[in-house]
Amino acid sequence: MAEGMIFDIEHYAVHDGPGIRTVVFFKGCPLSCLWCCNPESQGLHPELRYAASRCQACYGCALACPSGAVNKGADGPVFDRRQCGSCPDWPCVEACSNGALAKIGRRVTAEEVARRIAADLAFYRNSGGGATFSGGEPFMQPEFLEELLLRCKALGVHTAVETGGYVPAETLLRLEPLVRLFLYDVKVLDPLLHFRYTGVSNEVILENLRRLARQDASKIALRVPLVPGCTDSKENLAGVAALARELGVRTVQIMPYHELGRDKYEGLGRDYPITVEGPVAWPANLEAARRVFLERGLSCDLGSE
Numbered sequence: 001m002a003e004g005m006i007f008d009i010e011h012y013a014v015h016d017g018p019g020i021r022t023v024v025f026f027k028g029c030p031l032s033c034l035w036c037c038n039p040e041s042q043g044l045h046p047e048l049r050y051a052a053s054r055c056q057a058c059y060g061c062a063l064a065c066p067s068g069a070v071n072k073g074a075d076g077p078v079f080d081r082r083q084c085g086s087c088p089d090w091p092c093v094e095a096c097s098n099g100a101l102a103k104i105g106r107r108v109t110a111e112e113v114a115r116r117i118a119a120d121l122a123f124y125r126n127s128g129g130g131a132t133f134s135g136g137e138p139f140m141q142p143e144f145l146e147e148l149l150l151r152c153k154a155l156g157v158h159t160a161v162e163t164g165g166y167v168p169a170e171t172l173l174r175l176e177p178l179v180r181l182f183l184y185d186v187k188v189l190d191p192l193l194h195f196r197y198t199g200v201s202n203e204v205i206l207e208n209l210r211r212l213a214r215q216d217a218s219k220i221a222l223r224v225p226l227v228p229g230c231t232d233s234k235e236n237l238a239g240v241a242a243l244a245r246e247l248g249v250r251t252v253q254i255m256p257y258h259e260l261g262r263d264k265y266e267g268l269g270r271d272y273p274i275t276v277e278g279p280v281a282w283p284a285n286l287e288a289a290r291r292v293f294l295e296r297g298l299s300c301d302l303g304s305e
Contacts, residue, residue, distance in 0.1 A: 001110060001111055002109070002143045002144045002146070002148075003107055003108065003109050003110070003144060004026065004107070004108060004110070004145070004148075005026070005027040005028065005044060005045070005105055005106070005107055005108075005141065006024055006025055006026055006027060006105070006106065006113070007025050007026075007027050007040050007041060007104050007105045007106070007136075008023075008025040009022065009023070009024050009113065009116055010022070010023040011116075011120060012120075012123065015303055016132040016134060016160065016183065017129070017130065017132045017158070017160035017181055017183065018127075018129060018130075018158070018181075019123075019124060019128035019130065019158075020120070020123040020126075020127040020129040021124075021129045021131060021132045021160070022116065022120050022130075022132070023131075023132045023133075023134050024113055024116075024132070024133050024134065024148070025038070025041060025135060025136065026133065026135040026136040026137065026138045026141055026145075027043060027044055027045070027046075027105045027135070027136050028041070028042070028135065028136050028137060028140040029041055029042045029135055029136045029140065029164070030137060030140065030164070030166045030200060031137070031164050031166060031198045032198065032199040033187065033197060033198045033199075033225075034197050034198075034227075034230070034273045035197075035225060035227045035230065035257055035274055035276075036261065037258065037260055037261035037264075038136070038261060038264070039261060039264050039265050039268055040104045040105070040264060040268060041135050041136035042136070043105075044140070045105065046090075046103050046104060046105035046106065047084070047103075047104045047105060047268055048079065048081075048084045048092070048093070048101060048102075048103065048104070048268075049102045049104050049264075049267040049268060050077070050079060050100060050101055050267055050269070051099070051101075052075075052076060052100070054098045054099050055076045055077070055096075055098065056098055057075070057076045057077070058097070058098075059072055059077060060095040060097070061077055061092035061093075061095050061096055061101060062077055062092075063095065064092050064094065064095035065087070065091065065092050066087060066091065067083045067087060068080070068083065069081075069082075069083030069092075079269060081268075090103045104268075110148050110151060111151075113148060114148065114152070114155070117131045117148075117151075117152065117157060118155055118157075121155065121157070124157060124158065128158070130157045130158025130180070131148075131152050131158070131160070132159075132161070132162060132183070133145060133148065133149075133159070133160070133161045133162070134161075134162040135162065137163060137164055137166070137167065138161050138162070138163065139161075139167035139168075139171055139172060139175070140167070142171045142174075142175065145161070145175065146174075146175055149175060149178035149179065150178065153178060158180050158181070159178065159179055159181070160179070160180065160181040160182070161179050161181075161182055162183040162185075162223075163182060163183070163184055163185065164185045164205065165184055165185065165186075165204070165206075165208045165209055166200055166204055166205050166208075167204075167208065169204075169207070172208055172212065173211060173215070176212060176215055176216075179219065180219065181220075181221065182212060182220045182221070183221055183223055183253070184209060184212070184220055184221065184222055184223065185205075185222075185223050185224075185225070186205070186206075186209070186222050186223070186224055186243070187202075187224070187231055188202065188230065188231055188236060189202070189206075189236055189239040189240065189243070190236070191203065193230070197227075206243075209243075209247065210247065213247035213248060213249060217247055217248035217249050217250075218248075218250070220249045220251075221249070221252070221253060222240065222244055222249055222251070222252045223252075223253045223255055223303060224237065224240055224252060224253070224254055224255065225257060226254050226255060226256050226257055226285075226286070226289055227257040227274075227276065228257065228276050229276065230274075232285075234292060237289055237292040237293070238292055238296075240252070240293075241293050241296040241298060242296070244293075244298055245296060245297070250298060250299055251298070251299045251300075252293045252298050252299065252300045253300070253302070253303035254289055254290060254293075254300060254301075254302050254303065255302075255303045256286060256302065257276060259272075259276075286302060290302070
């Protein structure tokens, strides 16, 4: 039985495919996008999250830590992130009575996740929904993803996979028949800018998109994060629209940038990696971006990062 590393399961989601959905968030991603709103998804292993607002500086975590990764600071505990995670049972989390510490990421079986998905069958049937596998990058755990897709097929559950496309082509094409909808990220077409903003080339991403489109373009919806100064130029959006039309993809979602993930970076002991000038979510900005796609004959709506 396949096992995988996830960090959340969200029920009753409405922005990650049609209808009411159960979204399974995989840990692990080969990209490091500057605007990532789920930084806890990037690493493949569990991580420690610290909420300073809940901490009462009792230092029970420091006493419980056997590896010396927690020290007493002037305003509360200080964590050596290089040491965190070496304990199999995370005693610091158990020692925190105020909920200031949490372990992000847990290993689960496909059977366990499938049971959670099956519990929502009535909602899928009434709304045309299903299960969405998100992340992170689900294709980084291919055996786990495959078993979940097979179990969903056996249950008659519609499946969607959110992917950045930076995955081995053979893995993508092997699992393609089991996926009803690909929510495929296309961030920046310029290869140099793509590398600057995400840490990887977009060559593999675009080639994989072409491979999927040759299989069945109707199963693809492109997702474009709208990040001021990075992805929101009319040139980039028009290029994505042209690519969609070339490949026969008819649906695009715009994902407005937000800073709701800022506290997550702080909790993981990381600096927030991007500074954006001006709010992107102004209706005029979003509508101007949406018109780029509508004027080119594409369906375009607003998603939620």
